[in-house]
Amino acid sequence: MNSLPDPSDDELAQRLQRSRGLEDAPRPLVDRAIALWSSAAAVSAPGPGAAIGAALRRLMAALVSDSGFAPAPALGLRAAASAIGRQLLFHAEGRDIDLRVSPAADGASGWVLGGQLLGPDEPGEVQVDVDAVTLSVPISELGEFRCGPLPAGRWQVVLKLGALLIELPPIEVPESGAA
Numbered sequence: 001m002n003s004l005p006d007p008s009d010d011e012l013a014q015r016l017q018r019s020r021g022l023e024d025a026p027r028p029l030v031d032r033a034i035a036l037w038s039s040a041a042a043v044s045a046p047g048p049g050a051a052i053g054a055a056l057r058r059l060m061a062a063l064v065s066d067s068g069f070a071p072a073p074a075l076g077l078r079a080a081a082s083a084i085g086r087q088l089l090f091h092a093e094g095r096d097i098d099l100r101v102s103p104a105a106d107g108a109s110g111w112v113l114g115g116q117l118l119g120p121d122e123p124g125e126v127q128v129d130v131d132a133v134t135l136s137v138p139i140s141e142l143g144e145f146r147c148g149p150l151p152a153g154r155w156q157v158v159l160k161l162g163a164l165l166i167e168l169p170p171i172e173v174p175e176s177g178a179a
Contacts, residue, residue, distance in 0.1 A: 058165045061092035085111070086173075092166045095119030097159065101173060110149030111173055117143040117159065124161035130154065130173075 007015070067087040085102040099115040113128060117139055126145045127136045130153045137147040139159070152175045159166040 055163055056165055057163060058167060059092045061090035061097060061166050061168045063088065063169055064091050064096075065089040088171065090168055095166065097166070097168065099157070099168075099171075101171070104149035108149050110151050112146065112148030113150060113155070113157070114146040115144070117145075117161075119143075122161045122164075124159060127158045127160065129156040129158075 065088065085100065088099040088101070090097040090099070096118040097115060098118065099113065102112050102114070104110045104112050113126075115126070117124075121141070121143070123141075124139045125136050126139060126147065127134065128147060128150060130150055133151060135147045135150065137145050139145050139161075150173075152173050155171040155173055157168040157171065159168075
């Protein structure tokens with residue numbers, strides 16, 4: 001079995017120098033890629049007469065985790081579980097939305113929605129629709145928000161961030177005594 005002799009240091013340096021040079025893509029492929037990108041941008045860009053609402057982008061968040069209203073199994077944590085209520089985690093395009101549904105304080109009826117938007121910092125607001133009640137609250141510079149008390153029912157939560165609307169799937173919240 002013949003083996004090739006080891007290259008000298010100079011030969012290795014020359015091979016390394018040659019390997020660092022990159023070939024350009026063939027010009028027809030570059031032109032085709034630019035044409036594809038240009039036509040896609042022209043289709044998605046609103047025209048000068050387009051309505052402002054048409055520039056909004058809607059995303060549907062995906063539910064990642066839901067604690068439900070089940071109490072914590074550890075005996076020492078049961079009291080804390082009733083104060084927390086329910087925790088939900090959603091994800092939408094690089095953003096995580098952490099929601100907490102807890103009973104209203106001081107014996108008031110209803111629920112309080114608190115949460116935090118984790119991801120790119122952008123000013124905005126959270127809107128919650130339940131039955132005939134609609135509440136809008138701003139998102140703080142730390143991405144936090146809190147609103148309530150809200151009645152039980154089917155909650156629809158939407159985060160409005162500039163030209164982006166993030167819709168969460170409906171959240172079913174039972175009467176306070178059912179938790």
